[in-house]
Every structure is written in C-alpha cells, then in structure tokens.
Amino acid sequence: MLLIHCPYCEEERPELEFRGAGEAHIARPANMAEISDADFEKFFFIRDNEKGVVYERWRHIHGCGRFFNAARHSVSDKFIMTYKAGEKKPKITKTQIDAVKPPAKGTPANEPVWTVGGKGEAK
Amino acid sequence: MSKVAQRTGPLDGRNFGTTGVTLTPAAAATRISLRAREDGLATAKKILGFAPPGKPKSSATKGSINCLWIGPDEWLVIDADDSGLPAKFAKEGNTKLSAVEISHRNTAILLEGAKAVDVLNSGCPQDLSSASFPVGACSRTILGKSEIVLYRTGEHAFRVECWRSFSDYVWSFLMDAAKSA
Ligand SMILES: [Zn+2]
Numbered sequence: 001m002l003l004i005h006c007p008y009c010e011e012e013r014p015e016l017e018f019r020g021a022g023e024a025h026i027a028r029p030a031n032m033a034e035i036s037d038a039d040f041e042k043f044f045f046i047r048d049n050e051k052g053v054v055y056e057r058w059r060h061i062h063g064c065g066r067f068f069n070a071a072r073h074s075v076s077d078k079f080i081m082t083y084k085a086g087e088k089k090p091k092i093t094k095t096q097i098d099a100v101k102p103p104a105k106g107t108p109a110n111e112p113v114w115t116v117g118g119k120g121e122a123k
Numbered sequence: 124m125s126k127v128a129q130r131t132g133p134l135d136g137r138n139f140g141t142t143g144v145t146l147t148p149a150a151a152a153t154r155i156s157l158r159a160r161e162d163g164l165a166t167a168k169k170i171l172g173f174a175p176p177g178k179p180k181s182s183a184t185k186g187s188i189n190c191l192w193i194g195p196d197e198w199l200v201i202d203a204d205d206s207g208l209p210a211k212f213a214k215e216g217n218t219k220l221s222a223v224e225i226s227h228r229n230t231a232i233l234l235e236g237a238k239a240v241d242v243l244n245s246g247c248p249q250d251l252s253s254a255s256f257p258v259g260a261c262s263r264t265i266l267g268k269s270e271i272v273l274y275r276t277g278e279h280a281f282r283v284e285c286w287r288s289f290s291d292y293v294w295s296f297l298m299d300a301a302k303s304a
Contacts, residue, residue, distance in 0.1 A: 008179065063262065064179070064194035064263070065194045
C-alpha cells in the first residue's frame, strides 16, 4: 500500500485514509464578480496537468481531516514531499526528481511483466 | 403507571466472544466534538480540568473524561460519567471554540483479547504495533468501509468509536474478522 506522509499527523499513513483534491496553489480571484467569463473559466476549469512534477492538494479525510499539499511525479505516482496548506510552493531539485522518476524505457523495470507474442501466446 | 421513555443503544443486547477476542457494546457516554484554535485552548482546559493533548495520535485522561487528539484543532471528548460538560461548554459561549455534543451520533465497541490487533488489522490499514500505536494512542481512521476513531485502552484492549448508523456494519465486520483471526 502507498504510504503518504501527513504533515499534520507527522507520520506516514496508509493511502486509504486520504483523498486527492486536485491541483494546488490556485489563487481564488479576489474580485470574482468582476472577472470575465474567460478568466473565470481559466481559474475554475483549466488545469496544467503536467507530465512530471505536479503540485496537488490532498486531504487526510479519514485521519486528521486537514488539507495539505504535495509535490508528486505524475508518471511514477511517487511522492516527492508533502507540506502544510498555506506554505510556499517548494523548489524541487533535480536530485529529488531523479529519485522519483519512472525507469527509462528499455530498462527491465519499465517493461511490462506480460507480453503477448505474435501467435498470441504469453511470453 | 407507565414508565418514562427509555433510550436504547444501537447495539444493546449484543455480545460476541471467540478464542482470543471479545466484543462488547460500550456503555452510554457523553461525547463532544471539540474544535479550538490556540486562543480557545485555555477555555477548553478550564472546562475539562486538563489541557487537550497537542501531539498527534495522543490522548489525555482525568477522572471519567478522555480527550482524544483527532486533528491539529480537533478533539473527541468522551465522558463516561455525566459531569455536565455540554452545559459547561454552553455557558462559556462559542466565540473561541466550538463544542458540539455528539453523544448519540457515535457509539462504541470495546474490543479485547490477545487477537485484538489482528482483528482490527483485517480492516484497518494502520500500523497497530505497540511501538507505533501504544496504549493511550488514538486516531481517526477506517475499518473496512466505515470511518472509526480507534483508541487503545490497553495492550490488548481497544475502543472503536463509530457513527451510530454504521455500528451494525462495524460490529458485523469485527465479528467476522474475529471468527477468522
Ligand atoms: Zn493527518
């Protein structure tokens, strides 16, 4: 099971206690009633959906109940770090990214466990 | 003449025991969902008679009152005797803290025996070893499909708090787990 470090519980807890809550660091416009439909759409619906490092909100819903933020790799699904809500977006170093990067194509760990040969048999 | 209305618990009359573990519905208790920030803690301390614990997963006890850390500004207070806590909180007003009585929203199951951890771990993903969840530790977590608050009252004893309407499910889950533990 995936273990997620909750910055409020100060320990790693099983993923079943958590719920993802979308992209982090989206500032709600202060002048909501005045912004154009296009700006509202951008704020409300449009997400970066990066391939690589993503910043996400998570909620420890079946634990302390708190929302917090996480930096995660969207391909390997591995967490780089979690931090409290309201804290600044952390700078992620290359070493940190390399540590959670999925294995490169062609390396054994990246190969599917089962492949089907030309005649339909499993290899 | 006729008796006054009698309140019954959702698990009244149930009992289960097998080798290594017993299940018992807990007696009725006063429960309060306490929410307070820094500036409300003094009031909470005054009413409870002790400070709400500040460390994750920890609890504090004095007399009949247990105060369980749930989150950084949230506690579950369980009072086995009726020491009038809801009235005391109401008297202090709600400007710096929020105290909601949830005595009848929750019910609890007492789980005891050498196999207690195995039974819980069949549906609760937390590490319940004595090192990481010692006596006195408490946590909101899940059991199967239900949210629970788990409180370790002894090396082989746990209190499983759950919502009243989920209690039938939680009881059955623990009973099934106990049968195969
Ligand atoms: Zn937490």
